[in-house]
Amino acid sequence: MGFDRLIEKIKATKNPSVVGLDPKLDYVPEHLIRDFLQEDGCSLKAASRAIFAFNKAIIDEICDIVPAIKPQAAYYEMYGYHGMKTLEKTIRYARLKGMFVITDGKRNDIGTTMEAYAAAHLGTVRVDENELQPFGADALTVNGYLGSDGIRPLLDICKAEDKGIFVLVKTSNPSSGELQDQKIDGVPLYARMGDLCEQWGADTIGKYGYSAVGAVVGATYPAQLKELRERLPHTFFLVPGYGSQGGGAEGVAAAFDAQGLGAVVNSSRAIMCAYQKEGCDPHDFAGAARREALRMRDDITSYLHLG
Amino acid sequence: MGFDRLIEKIKATKNPSVVGLDPKLDYVPEHLIRDFLQEDGCSLKAASRAIFAFNKAIIDEICDIVPAIKPQAAYYEMYGYHGMKTLEKTIRYARLKGMFVITDGKRNDIGTTMEAYAAAHLGTVRVDENELQPFGADALTVNGYLGSDGIRPLLDICKAEDKGIFVLVKTSNPSSGELQDQKIDGVPLYARMGDLCEQWGADTIGKYGYSAVGAVVGATYPAQLKELRERLPHTFFLVPGYGSQGGGAEGVAAAFDAQGLGAVVNSSRAIMCAYQKEGCDPHDFAGAARREALRMRDDITSYLHLG
Secondary structure (H helix, E strand, O other): OOHHHHHHHHHOOOOOOEEEEEEOHOOOHHHHHHHHHHOOOOOHHHHHHHHHHHHHHHHHHHHHOOOOEEEEEEHHHHHHHHHHHHHHEEEHHHHOOEEEEEEEEEEEOHHHHHHHHHHHOOOOOOEEEEEEEEEEEEEEEEEEOOOOOHOOOHHHHHHOOOOOOEEEEEOOOOHHHHOOOOOOOOOOOHHHHHHHOOOOOOOOOOOOOOOOEEEOOOOOOOOHHHHHHHHHOOOEEEEEEEEEEEEEEEHHHHHHOOOOOOOEEEEEEHHOOOHHHOOHHHHHHHHHHHHHHHHHHHHHOOOOOOO | EEEEEEEHHHHHHHOOOEEEEOOHHHOOHHHHHHHHHHHHHHOOOHHHHHHHHHHHHHHHHHHHOOOEEEEEEHHOOOHHHHHHHHHHHHHHHHHHHEEEEEEEEEEEHHHHHHHHHHHHOOOOOOEEEEEEEEOOOOOOOOOOOOOHHHHHHHHHHHHHOOOOOEEEEEEOOOOHHHHOOOOEEEHHHHHHHHHHHHHHHOOOOOOOOOOOOOEEEEEOOHHHHHHHHHHOOOOOOEEEEEEOOOHHHHHHHHHHOOOEEEEEEOHHHHOHHHHHHOOOOHHHHHHHHHHHHHHHHHHHHHOHHHH
């Protein structure tokens, strides 16, 4: 309950970070793509198979040092239903290797439709006599613009299946303030959304004090990170924007509590494309990903007192 | 440009409505499911194939009288990647039959990731020497909580490929007011989001005066529909919540301009499940869908002066 499973993996690896697997085909080394293009032509299927091979190799290299992956749904949808097959396989493989999986889908809809998203990404679906798991992640990012009845079906699954959600609160992009920073009776919209996270999560609090309703808060806004950490004591943070988007480890430290818990920091491209930056042999892309993941862990934890 | 293609189909059919294809397996008649369960077992594949057969039969029956369909992504994701294959096939089939397709995905993310969603649902993706179309809808619903840089990649595709988007402004669900009705300097958040739609669409206005950036405004809030129709003269409306959610045709009339244009009204379950309500032979489910679609057309247009 309440992200306890994620927190235990963070404690075991002493690493409060998550690797974003957002693999555009451009990121995949040439040698890995070639065979698939030969077998399946220049198709979405070939691209999706190459991406799974890429993901699998990275998961193999990082699963003992990183607690979680965060596949971004957009980069799988981009390759059509073959891409969605790769999403499913990636999730299953990472969980098999003991990792916690956060599907970054930012899903949102009215209540009845949210039930379908909840079943798709976190739950099960009945087909005649079988109960089947479509994607089977541990957590899903969601957008709360529709209010409580779009969130409730997710809470039911969080409780029944020990899953979690992360609600967009203050996003990492440059224009996030256009709406999120606007004040309602003196309180910014992002803080209102944060307050709703505390409400929604109130009866799902786990043994480390955090609920199953987390918040997405960007590393690019360290002042808001600090403000929200104080305002939302039971809300676990997923922090994107470290590294390539400009968020630094010192600012990110504000996302954590005094025990060094309360957040996971995401890095995607810097890890997937570490082999390009290193300039190493592209066959060693997964090794380069591991080296970058270790560097990131050390960078972030140098500012924390991890219990 | 600017929903001209949709508007021309509305004028040709004299029908400003859209059929939501949100097909849970429960909606599909028994006789249609049976063969697929026998061939593929009680699997997500069998469910997805049955759903495509259901969709195809409905599209065949309504394509001459209804201008557009709106598949809801959640109900396809619910059946895993097989479901996403059915989504793709449904979109292709409806377009082949001359219908305009709005994928209801409510997607949202930061700019670079939104490029991936835009390519997935409205654009193309390059794999080596081929330029491929993953889902290929005409329009996509999106959530604007992240502000302008999450919308910009979609505008590029709207212009280059004559596509459209519908931004969530005032949603049809009971709790939509929790955040959307909150006032910022005296203006409700939904109206702010509406104003952004006018800005985002400003240089995509087509010959009927509407831009490629539409808005989702629920039939369940007729006062806001009227207010927003006046406030947003270049914004085409997608109106959910008619019928099963309680929105009536008289209230919905406020979504339209003096020429009877400016909006499409959605109905999903009432049409897909018309055969259950009628109590007709389930083999006639598509015929019942057609009869309900005609009834809905007549109900809505009785309040309009369609040019």
